[in-house]
Amino acid sequence: MASLPSTDISRIRNFSIIAHIDHGKSTLADRLIQATGGLTAREMSEQVLDNMEIEKERGITIKAQTVRLDYRAQDGLDYVLNLMDTPGHVDFAYEVSRSLAACEGALLVVDAAQGVEAQTLANVYQSIEHDHEIVPVINKIDLPSAEPERVKAQIEEVIGLDASNAVLASAKSGIGIGDVLEAIVTRIPAPKGDATAPLKAMLVDSWYDAYLGVVILVRIIDGVLKKGMQIKFMAGDSVHLTDRVGAFRPKIEQRGELGPGEIGFITAQIKEVAQARVGDTITDAKRPANAALPGFKEVQPVVFCGLFPTDAADFEKLRESIYKLKLNDASFSFEMETSAALGFGFRCGFLGLLHLEIIQERLSREYDLDLITTAPSVVYEVHLNNGEMLELHNPADMPDPVAIDHIKEPWIEAVIFVPDEYLGSVLKLCQDRRGIQKNLTYVGGRAQLTYELPLNEVVFDFYDRLKSISRGYASFDYHQIGHREGDLVKMTVLVNSELVDALSMIVHRDAAEARGRHMCERMKDLIPRHLFKIPIQAAIGGRVIARETIAALRKDVTAKCYGGDISRKRKLLDKQKEGKKRMRQYGSVEIPQEAFIAALRMGDA
Numbered sequence: 166m167a168s169l170p171s172t173d174i175s176r177i178r179n180f181s182i183i184a185h186i187d188h189g190k191s192t193l194a195d196r197l198i199q200a201t202g203g204l205t206a207r208e209m210s211e212q213v214l215d216n217m218e219i220e221k222e223r224g225i226t227i228k229a230q231t232v233r234l235d236y237r238a239q240d241g242l243d244y245v246l247n248l249m250d251t252p253g254h255v256d257f258a259y260e261v262s263r264s265l266a267a268c269e270g271a272l273l274v275v276d277a278a279q280g281v282e283a284q285t286l287a288n289v290y291q292s293i294e295h296d297h298e299i300v301p302v303i304n305k306i307d308l309p310s311a312e313p314e315r316v317k318a319q320i321e322e323v324i325g326l327d328a329s330n331a332v333l334a335s336a337k338s339g340i341g342i343g344d345v346l347e348a349i350v351t352r353i354p355a356p357k358g359d360a361t362a363p364l365k366a367m368l369v370d371s372w373y374d375a376y377l378g379v380v381i382l383v384r385i386i387d388g389v390l391k392k393g394m395q396i397k398f399m400a401g402d403s404v405h406l407t408d409r410v411g412a413f414r415p416k417i418e419q420r421g422e423l424g425p426g427e428i429g430f431i432t433a434q435i436k437e438v439a440q441a442r443v444g445d446t447i448t449d450a451k452r453p454a455n456a457a458l459p460g461f462k463e464v465q466p467v468v469f470c471g472l473f474p475t476d477a478a479d480f481e482k483l484r485e486s487i488y489k490l491k492l493n494d495a496s497f498s499f500e501m502e503t504s505a506a507l508g509f510g511f512r513c514g515f516l517g518l519l520h521l522e523i524i525q526e527r528l529s530r531e532y533d534l535d536l537i538t539t540a541p542s543v544v545y546e547v548h549l550n551n552g553e554m555l556e557l558h559n560p561a562d563m564p565d566p567v568a569i570d571h572i573k574e575p576w577i578e579a580v581i582f583v584p585d586e587y588l589g590s591v592l593k594l595c596q597d598r599r600g601i602q603k604n605l606t607y608v609g610g611r612a613q614l615t616y617e618l619p620l621n622e623v624v625f626d627f628y629d630r631l632k633s634i635s636r637g638y639a640s641f642d643y644h645q646i647g648h649r650e651g652d653l654v655k656m657t658v659l660v661n662s663e664l665v666d667a668l669s670m671i672v673h674r675d676a677a678e679a680r681g682r683h684m685c686e687r688m689k690d691l692i693p694r695h696l697f698k699i700p701i702q703a704a705i706g707g708r709v710i711a712r713e714t715i716a717a718l719r720k721d722v723t724a725k726c727y728g729g730d731i732s733r734k735r736k737l738l739d740k741q742k743e744g745k746k747r748m749r750q751y752g753s754v755e756i757p758q759e760a761f762i763a764a765l766r767m768g769d770a
């Protein structure tokens with residue numbers, strides 16, 4: 166088995182499937198695997214490509230995966246089809262881009278009932294940038310609400326792509342699958358490459374596997390990658406010995422070598438995915454290529470937040486779990502953080518909000534941790550009077566305002582598709598979030614909106630708000646467009662004149678008062694009354710911008726017991742003591758942990 170040779174390049178077709186979330190990418194992938202005999206019906210579990218538990222549950226694709234399929238076409242020849250599954254979400258844009266760079270073509274899956282959506286557009290433009298041959302596949306034609314002709318017209322109008330020979334399919338009912346396979350062979354070009362040149366392979370993806378260690382997905386550009394070869398990572402500048410070379414069918418198949426145009430995996434006894442960075446070029450250590458492939462980029466986290474265990478005793482467990490997660494996710498970063506309110510925890514960096522949610526969910530589910538997340542923050546550029554620039558990830562590290570010349574914040578360009586009737590509310594939402602409208606066009610009863618927005622206004626709950634005001638019909642995608650100067654201030658919250666660090670946030674000056682007022686009102690409801698009056702204040706620097714007061718009260722839990730039942734009294738007192746353990750002391754004020762959790766969960770104030 167391990168001596169399988171590389172494949173004739175003219176018989177290889179490398180393609181990805183691009184689609185908006187839920188348009189049926191995974192279902193189509195499964196069908197193609199089934200139709201080419203990659204798995205028997207019995208082995209076929211639903212959606213084999215989405216192999217992480219969370220992916221299945223949320224129905225989203227996180228990590229790119231590739232499957233090698235054998236297909237005998239109508240011309241009687243045998244072809245190797247490498248199907249690359251790409252993550253559909255904007256947070257993983259760089260991974261999408263690398264996967265696309267490994268292919269010559271793409272199937273553009275569009276839901277026959279829903280039509281073109283924001284992510285369809287974002288992904289198809291990327292695919293066009295990679296010079297792909299794009300085959301439109303109009304999926305879900307089995308639905309009574311399917312309108313394939315309208316969707317074809319829309320593809321031509323919105324994307325500018327010829328859809329006259331789009332394949333009509335239903336991945337669910339198995340209609341048109343043969344046509345999809347033929348279109349792949351006849352319309353997507355074979356790769357090009359030189360088998361005699363020094364090895365040049367793109368590192369498309371890497372992940373940690375409990376049995377195999379770090380597994381690396383590669384696309385061979387030139388040369389031949391063999392088992393037992395000394396390979397060199399050109400950007401990572403490290404040398405490794407390959408111990409396995411193979412492909413996923415989708416089960417692992419070991420092969421002797423991979424030649425030009427092929428996509429497959431290698432293992433090389435690498436311990437951490439951070440050593441095998443997506444986008445790096447792999448070459449032969451003994452006969453290296455003279456230049457690396459273009460476009461290697463270190464991905465930088467764009468959203469940060471604090472993660473703290475609800476129960477301080479779980480800190481060690483959180484630390485271990487975070488280290489384990491990092492083994493498999495090089496794009497996630499963390500450092501220790503301490504907070505007077507929340508104790509020991511970690512400041513973590515993510516590629517975006519979905520990435521944050523996924524990590525948070527994996528920690529709570531796979532590692533059984535109950536966590537508190539502080540409000541997400543973006544990365545600010547703080548320009549000081551002395552000419553220095555600081556990257557600020559945490560509001561707590563904000564320098565003294567007198568030392569600051571100006572602050573810059575990241576901006577994004579967002580594309581939103583929304584049915585006409587919700588347009589007004591969406592425009593208002595964007596306007597409220599300091600958006601700048603760039604474009605507005607109509608395509609068949611739907612508005613396509615382009616807005617520039619500060620990322621800081623989007624990280625709280627923009628997406629949730631957008632979904633709720635459009636009853637789920639709006640779709641949204643964005644990319645970063647750089648930092649711009651903004652009138653930003655650090656707002657702090659004081660309880661009985663003591664600073665509550667976990668509640669500090671950076672806000673635009675115009676929004677500060679409303680946020681401050683909301684936060685004070687909220688904390689007023691959350692903090693139990695004490696024997697004395699407690700002022701709650703929101704402040705910018707020394708200036709108080711909002712204030713609430715909690716009235717004094719004598720809390721007597723035993724009052725209800727009329728002196729009678731002593732054991733009942735004891736029980737109540739014990740219960741109160743239990744409650745106390747979860748309190749945090751602020752000067753003379755005790756704030757229940759739940760108050761922080763509730764205050765931090767409220768999202769946008």
Ligand SMILES: Nc1nc2c(ncn2[C@@H]2O[C@H](COP(=O)(O)OP(=O)(O)OP(=O)(O)O)[C@@H](O)[C@H]2O)c(=O)[nH]1
Pocket residue numbers: 184185186187188189190191192193223224225226253304305306307308334335336337338
């Ligand atoms: N009626 C009908 N439903 C389909 C068809 N193809 C997929 N679906 C359903 O549409 C939903 C989404 O399909 P997926 O294949 O998970 O979509 P996806 O594009 O992979 O979604 P992400 O992985 O989140 O990007 C599932 O409930 C499928 O069963 C089809 O041809 N007809």
